[in-house]
Amino acid sequence: xxxxxxxxxxxxxxxxxxxxxxxxxxxxxxxxxxxxxxxxxxxxxxxxxxxxxxxxxxxxxxxxxxxxxxxxxxxxxxxxxxxxxxxxxxxxxxxxxxxxxxxxxxxxxxxxxxxxxxxxxxxxxxxxxxxxxxxxxxxxxxxxxxxxxxxxxxxxxxxxxxxxxxxxxxxxxxxxxxxxxxxxxxxxxxxxxxxxxxxxxxxxxxxxxxxxxxxxxxxxxxxxxxxxxxxxxxxxxxxxxxxxxxxxxxxxxxxxxxxxxxxxxxxxxxxxxxxxxxxxxxxxxxxxxxxxxxxxxxxxxxxxxxxxxxxxxxxx
Ligand SMILES: *[C@@H]1O[C@H](CO)[C@@H](O)[C@H](O)[C@H]1NC(C)=O
Ligand SMILES: *[C@@H]1O[C@H](CO)[C@@H](O)[C@H](O)[C@H]1NC(C)=O
Numbered sequence: 591x592x593x594x595x596x597x598x599x600x601x602x603x604x605x606x607x608x609x610x611x612x613x614x615x616x617x618x619x620x621x622x623x624x625x626x627x628x629x630x631x632x633x634x635x636x637x638x639x640x641x642x643x644x645x646x647x648x649x650x651x652x653x654x655x656x657x658x659x660x661x662x663x664x665x666x667x668x669x670x671x672x673x674x675x676x677x678x679x680x681x682x683x684x685x686x687x688x689x690x691x692x693x694x695x696x697x698x699x700x701x702x703x704x705x706x707x708x709x710x711x712x713x714x715x716x717x718x719x720x721x722x723x724x725x726x727x728x729x730x731x732x733x734x735x736x737x738x739x740x741x742x743x744x745x746x747x748x749x750x751x752x753x754x755x756x757x758x759x760x761x762x763x764x765x766x767x768x769x770x771x772x773x774x775x776x777x778x779x780x781x782x783x784x785x786x787x788x789x790x791x792x793x794x795x796x797x798x799x800x801x802x803x804x805x806x807x808x809x810x811x812x813x814x815x816x817x818x819x820x821x822x823x824x825x826x827x828x829x830x831x832x833x834x835x836x837x838x839x840x841x842x843x844x845x846x847x848x849x850x851x852x853x854x855x856x857x858x859x860x861x862x863x864x865x866x867x868x869x870x871x872x873x874x875x876x877x878x879x880x881x882x883x884x885x886x887x888x889x890x891x892x893x894x895x896x897x898x899x900x901x902x903x904x905x906x
Contacts, residue, residue: 690894727811791899841883
């Protein structure tokens, strides 16, 4: 009997132990499940924090560009898009020319005054002209007015240096288009800022430029520094750029940046796009470094001072 009781006790004991083990397992399983859920949540938080850190890092790298005024894909037509800016007092240090000296300042962009096909013709002209020489560094210019063409580390005069070969580079029709285009730019600037276009004069430097990603060899190649046109060239009152190639497909980098106190504002080049602005310190700007491809543009500058006027180029 005693033995039986003992056995019973043993078996009930064993049952008890088995129950305890089961309960323990269940508890362990439950806590393991809770633990894995907790760690998944933690992992998620950690991942989001990492993501946030990466995003903050990437945007901080790019924080010098905060606003796109006009993207490449947009078509600004028929009216120019105008961004008024208060005039700086730079113009007060110069003689004033009523009807021309900036009273209104700002920026404008238009895609409707130069056709893409016209930009194409002008780009080919620039390609042919610059193929004669070109800078060793990444930035070459061709100035049809003075004849200056980048060659190695310096400049040559195309009219003197290449003489008769000039006829192969540009024709009378090319020059006519160039004159037409500069006339249209003059008109849109005059309309935008309320000026008399006959009191504005083309001034120097007015030139074609080609920029690629090759490292600069001389100061002339360092186009990316922030600058103010009126400070660099006292005669400038209005600056314009006619783009001859497309940002993103012909080249990368190379956006135009207005550097304002509170923001950097970009204009993305597009073939046929004209961007223009008053030349004083209200329009401090720079061009981003070109990282790939070739960027073609024409800089067309205007002065109010007839003493600084230059004439349109003609075939020699
Ligand atoms: C604009 O970009 C320049 C660098 O190109 C940077 O030093 C400056 O802080 C930027 N300005 C703003 C307001 O982000
Ligand atoms: C950039 O242009 C120069 C001529 O101005 C040329 O020598 C150089 O090979 C070009 N670089 C690239 C990356 O195309």
